Amino acid sequence: MGNRESMAERRIDEDDPSELALGSGLYRRARPASEPPSVSNCSSDPELRSEAWGDCATAYELFAEGVTRPFAEDAVRLVKLGTGSRVLDVAAGTGAFALAAARQGAEVLATDFSAEMLSSLDEKCRRLGLTGVTTAEMDGQSLALPDASFDLAASLFGLMFFADHDRGLSELHRVLKPGGRAIVASWASPARVEMMRLLGDATMQAMISLPTAFEPPRWTALADARKLKQRLLGLGFARAHVVSVAHVWTFERAQHLAEILPLATPSSSALFNHLSAEERGRFVAALVDDLQARQGDGPYAVTNEAVIAVATKGAD
Numbered sequence: 001m002g003n004r005e006s007m008a009e010r011r012i013d014e015d016d017p018s019e020l021a022l023g024s025g026l027y028r029r030a031r032p033a034s035e036p037p038s039v040s041n042c043s044s045d046p047e048l049r050s051e052a053w054g055d056c057a058t059a060y061e062l063f064a065e066g067v068t069r070p071f072a073e074d075a076v077r078l079v080k081l082g083t084g085s086r087v088l089d090v091a092a093g094t095g096a097f098a099l100a101a102a103r104q105g106a107e108v109l110a111t112d113f114s115a116e117m118l119s120s121l122d123e124k125c126r127r128l129g130l131t132g133v134t135t136a137e138m139d140g141q142s143l144a145l146p147d148a149s150f151d152l153a154a155s156l157f158g159l160m161f162f163a164d165h166d167r168g169l170s171e172l173h174r175v176l177k178p179g180g181r182a183i184v185a186s187w188a189s190p191a192r193v194e195m196m197r198l199l200g201d202a203t204m205q206a207m208i209s210l211p212t213a214f215e216p217p218r219w220t221a222l223a224d225a226r227k228l229k230q231r232l233l234g235l236g237f238a239r240a241h242v243v244s245v246a247h248v249w250t251f252e253r254a255q256h257l258a259e260i261l262p263l264a265t266p267s268s269s270a271l272f273n274h275l276s277a278e279e280r281g282r283f284v285a286a287l288v289d290d291l292q293a294r295q296g297d298g299p300y301a302v303t304n305e306a307v308i309a310v311a312t313k314g315a316d
């Protein structure tokens, strides 16, 4: 157990997942080109489909509460928001950022291409008695919104999944008023996001055959702080800076991770739903064993790092 613990902790610090290609939410073991894929089609970019995100909405809400909410609270502290600030949240999901901005007195339009995600946000606003958040179904790559109409336009852990990142970023720029700010958050490089490592390791320990991923998933394109800054400046923002932030996801039961994580994104749930009952059992046991071997009876702590970019649109 001692050896296993030190290996696991060491791997969190490695920045080069050179032996693994990272799936969209999962590590996948690369196979030799000569070997045929043993599973077909369970990973053909399910993140591009709004229905696939809709199917994840219930698990995602629990995930967001523990995982993305602290980053949303950081994001609002990185900009000035006040009563009446006009804020757009793109790919808002269940609304971690929209809610944090509304609590500062902003008027928030939360958009997403999944109606189920937005219903969950509407329901939460009703439950909390929170006014100030309006929702609208929209593709973040072509926002049905006028130019220069928001003080702040944000996309946290959403735009990174788009088919065309530059279109998503340009749309944020277009809808901002001169001098307005954009916020874009993405997970950091995969080795710095412990939940990804846990999923990848569980997949390998359970000896599940997976489709090959020779390409890193699309979302890793925004994981590098320097490149993200350059991309924002290249698309017309006058200034940009990027901060790195890590938060610890804590929970009491090791099973909590296994109940939420495999179902929180379209790629992980496509994989999970594809597994036989026996493979699922092995996968869940591997996730739970990994945590228990390193952290005993809990509470458990999973450290995830993100990059958050803040960019300013120039005054006309």
Ligand SMILES: C[S@@+](CC[C@H](N)C(=O)[O-])C[C@H]1O[C@@H](n2cnc3c(N)ncnc32)[C@H](O)[C@@H]1O
Residues within 6 Å of the ligand: 047, 048, 050, 053, 054, 064, 068, 069, 090, 091, 092, 093, 094, 095, 096, 097, 111, 112, 113, 114, 117, 138, 139, 140, 141, 155, 156, 157, 158, 159, 161, 162, 163
């Ligand atoms: C990982 S969730 C992030 C949700 C939320 N921003 C948060 O921080 O918890 C990704 C969200 O992006 C949305 N999404 C993905 N592609 C989209 C697109 N092209 N247009 C609008 N929303 C999109 C999904 O429906 C999902 O709600």
